[in-house]
Amino acid sequence: MMQKYAFEVLDKTLRDILGFCTYANRERVFGGMPILLGGDFRQILPVIPKGKSEDVVQACINKSYLWKSCEIFTLHRSMRVNEYTSTGVIDMDRQCFNKWLLEIGDGIVPSKAKEGEDESTWIEIPTRFIVDSCGLPVASIVNAVFPSFTERQDDDDFCVKEQY
Known part of the structure; x- marks a missing residue:
């Protein structure tokens, strides 16, 4: 902005x-x-x-x-998180994460202040949304965001197809 x-x-x-x-x-x-x-x-x-x-x-x-x-136009569907699996089924974990992100933006999720700080600007991330980084953190994130990518990286439909 x-x-x-x-x-x-x-x-x-x-x-x-x-x-x-x-x-x-x-x-x-x-x-x-x-x-x-x-x-x-x-x-x-x-x-x-x-x-x-x-x-x-x-x-x-x-x-x-x-x-x-200004005239305001609002999108009614969040595009931050793809809520569907690669088979087209709704992924409840992703839907839950998307709902949590929207609640943060709407100010619904409570914030906390660290010791010595005047303002509450910290949000606690639920453990279910934290990627387990046993060993290689970047590889863990890639595997969480793009499951089965290494097996399907040569599949053009998997790499190009948008799941909306």
Whole structure:
């Protein structure tokens, strides 16, 4: 996510450029040009060096004068986790993990503060979601994310097919 100031500068620049030929565009948001922004407020917020939570929130686009002109489109299906197995059956473990991720984004999962910290910013990860890394951690993660990959890596359908 970019800071709101970047969008505000873009707005002023487009008003100047597009308002050169048509004066009415100087009064229109982004000079009347449709702009499509994509993002997820549950993921990455603007980076404010040495900033507090309030500083980060104030730097978001939804705190800008532009926000009232935005039209929000919402995706209703999370694409973060493929909830199906390679055979097309719903994987309850993945579905549970996906639900947990969404609950984190919605602020439902309680956070904790470490000793000496003012803010609660730590979330406990349930043990069922932690990959056992006996020996080779990277290999363990690959095997958990891509089960049976080594056996099926030459199978084009397995490597290309999207399971939605």
